[in-house]
Amino acid sequence: MVLDELTPSRYFFGSLLAASVVLSLFTYPPVGVLAIGAAGCVLLVVTEGLEDYIGPMTIVALTVLATVTVLSASLCVVRRRTESRFRRVQAVAEAVQLALLRPLPTRIGSLRLAGFYRAADDEALIGGDLYSVRPTPFGIRAIVGDVKGKGISATQTVATVISSFQEAALLHPSLSQVAERIDVALQLDRDNPPMEPMGDGRPAYMPGDTPGPADEVFATAVLLEFSEDACAVRILDRGHQPLLAVQHGTASVVETDHSLPLGMGDLLPTPPRTVTHTLAPGDILIAYSDGVTEARDGAGTFYPLRERLQGHCAGRAWPISPTGLVTFLEEDVARWAPTLGDDLVAIAFQPAAPSDED
Template identity: 45%
Template sequence: MGTGSVIAERQDHAGHAQRGGRTAWLPRWVRLLPPGLLLVALVMELSAPPRYSFASLLTAAVVLAALLSRSLLTVVLGCMAVALLVSMHVLVEDVYPDDITGPVITLVLVTGFATALARVLERTTLQLVQVQAVAEATQRALLRPLPDSLGPVRLAGVYRAADEAALIGGDFYSARKTPHGVRVIVGDVRGKGIGATESVATITSAFREAATSSPSLQGVAERIESAMAMDRLDLESGGSLAGNGPGGTPSGLAGELFATAVLLEFAPDGGLLRVLDRGHPPMCLIRADGGVTRLDPGPDYALPLGYADLAPAADPEPKEYRLAEGDTLVAYSDGVTEARSSRGGFYPLEQRLAERYGGADGAGAGAAAVEPAEVVGFVSRDVTRWADAVNDDMVVVVMQYRPRGGETRPPGHGAG
């Protein structure tokens, strides 16, 4: 499951709705209810005793058409209803008055109001589809789908926003192939939903620029810190980020602009991994020879990005690891490990990975054949099964060291 898979599903759904109408997602039998009611009314009038009238079904069919059909179809169905009303007046005796001008006028007025309602719903649906398209474009700009591989690193990931309709949230990731090796960042900004995307845009943009130019991970982190400091100044002065809209960040929260993150560098020389943890949950490592462990960020505690000014003398050093071919890293946000079951228990990521890939004896069968996309799919499905509801943004990025894996490949051309 690639990072674009969830987004692609929603794009297909939105495109389907735009092409087939606002109810294209409904079962066909539901959309056939309005003409079905006309048919039922006709059959009942012809078969029931004369003292019973079913003309009210005609009105119900027209109103239902406004909710389930386009305005043109509503007009057509309204005309059919009026024709049926006149026909039933002629065919069925002792039920309708000699003069049905009143019922006909009523049905015509109902058709007019129903058509107007259908038109309003069409415009509203079009606006929603356009807003969805803007959200999807923003999502692609901020969180671009991961390639299947970058140099010696195979990649896969999934991203889910707490506000699923918006697609956008406060978790982020980015990966770049640079002269210093493959660099990756995975993190979580303060807050969630649309209001957090301002910080996501700042951090991901700063990372993409600094990852290529900075010789060290500390330099990359410092560049991100500088960009976040400029955002903080904007907030304090009531600048662009302090907007009063529903997605704006209140200026009073300028001091709370921060993000936890883990920065990784897969060095060009033989399996050397550097990790700079800035207050983010520790990654899990699935060993190629079996076993799952949690990567301890070390004794040097590092403050989250945006809080470096609280400890200006601190200069946390990246921790170094040696990876064997096939070793797989799982980075994630707290939306994964803080998902609660019906009994209130948090999702035990390390334990679930060990059961799936490591085994109780630390030599899980198939650990050497782990596919990044399969790990992503397992965690995503498993969290959904575990938790009653996932109420926080969630990101999972899986990175596998494969020095003989070859060149960079775009999404959809590798393990899927």
């Protein structure tokens, strides 16, 4: 309208009012869009009436503005419905994450712990990595692992591993029996893949997922069982990344009996051996996924986990808390590799000193 007032009458800018209506659909509800369109029509008529120039161009502009207003209000309705659906889907995804990957407590009995989890896809809350920690009649048991695949197919395998672990950890006295129970669950998934479509006709796998062949349902994992004072930990390694122990500023690899991943137990000639490792109060045991050690910087160099931990812990006051160590690790990996190619999980365990209080 200002342009109409400042330019000769042969120039007509009333049609630009349609742009304000289109822009309003991104911020206002449908009623607001209709109100802005109606106000534009009134303003156009009043302005042209004051200039005594209501002609064919004005009629065309009013028609265009009214049409754009109706279409924008319709698009606004679609936008709000889509946003509402997205919020519901996001709420469901968050509920699923909390059900599968529950937040870690800072302490369970004599064991202090902390961890972080990042999915490679920024839009996803859950990836192919997993963890679970829970007290049992046989001690505090934990699992940290990485399943085969990505997307929905990986989430299904994560759910199988975690649910089987949480049940078996309470019932079976040995870690080998817990692993055998997970083996059976994964073999059932392998022999009975979810190939049927969903109830509304959509496929079980969404575009972009990588379910892989049915015979590739497996997960690398390390199973841990801490004693009552958390100073001894029994370790069952099923093809996972080596554990690291941080003791008085020194980071070292924990020797374990490396075996086949979970889901391949039927290929093992003998049950894998469980190894016992001793921890002093203040020592930290770190379990992590290969997403940490395979994070790359701009030059393509892998993240040197043990060396970075060694450099961080050397010369610092001891003991270092699990929370402080995990916070450093999460921030350091993010600085090293701003873009992730795989999911990340890292959990730090530390036996509490006898003098510590909850």
